[in-house]
Amino acid sequence: MELVVVRQSISVALAGLIVLNSPASSLVQAEPSSTLSAAGDLSLFTDPVGAGVYVDGVFAGRTPVTLRGVPAGDHRVRIVKDGYLENARVVSVDAGQPTRLQVRLTRDARAATAPFGQVQVAVTKEDSPSSLRWVLLALAGGGVGGYLYATKLKGNKAPVAGSVAVSPTSGLVGSTSISFSAAAASDPDGDSLTFDWNFGDQQHGTGASPTHVYNSTGTFTVMLTVSDGKDTASATGTVVIQSLTGTWKGPLVSNTTTYNTTLMLTQTGAAVTGTYSDHLLNSGTVSGSVTPGSSPVSLSVTVGSFDPFTFTGSPAANADALTGTANGVALTATWTLTRQ
Structure with missing residues (x-):
């Protein structure tokens, strides 16, 4: 946090100092105005809620409260709540216009080691990456004398997702373990990051380097969402998953004979069925399975x-x-098959 703006002496704590006309929009000095016959609305909000509101010495309710038909002009507003410093100020109500006052109350510690109370009002602009926070330091109990400071809070910079690394980019359904990496992600502010992965098959993962086995075929778009706790960034990658279903051909090579083979396979989930044939007119059946592992x-x-x-x-x-x-039995051979 960087301290900016000048220290400014004030004569009466919280009196006629701040009018906040809209949520986090601007800081306004209350100016005296002549009393008009017309009236306006006055809405009062406090943090915490439930504070008693007195307007010109008359109890008007507890916050949050909106007072209708308040005569235009200056009014003395006093806000009180047990355990908190009393807050008093002059508020100007314009004819036919709503006025909004929002105050953060300060606990009344009344401790010798903490003789000062604080009232903080955030002042921001929607198009600004940073904000100003005005802090009024006053004597405990709302006594006279104090100082007004402003501090500048630097805005958060969103993280960078970078690119999604996928290895391998294609694989066999129910078998191939696909690895993902968010190593290219970073945060300009140095904030710690969390990683959420949507693998595109209604399954999710976390961490910077997850793995995933797909149980259905298709082309999947993988989405990475990086968060620093305040903002997020996203990046995507692509994975192609196939099954064994189809025609496969290749040599079955033993010590004595080479068979030019053809397999017609069908994969349903993890189960595989099919037929075998070779150039010597031998034929047969095939059954088996696919599982994750080194020889799936x-x-x-x-x-x-x-x-x-x-x-x-x-x-x-x-x-x-x-x-x-x-x-x-009496057979040891290498077998290489290629999808047709």
């Missing part, structure tokens, strides 16, 4: 009267290729 694709293949064998493999980053090992 596990298939069991049965071909005619041969002993069944299993395939364990991993998809490429774009989920358009599978590479792994086939194992069975």
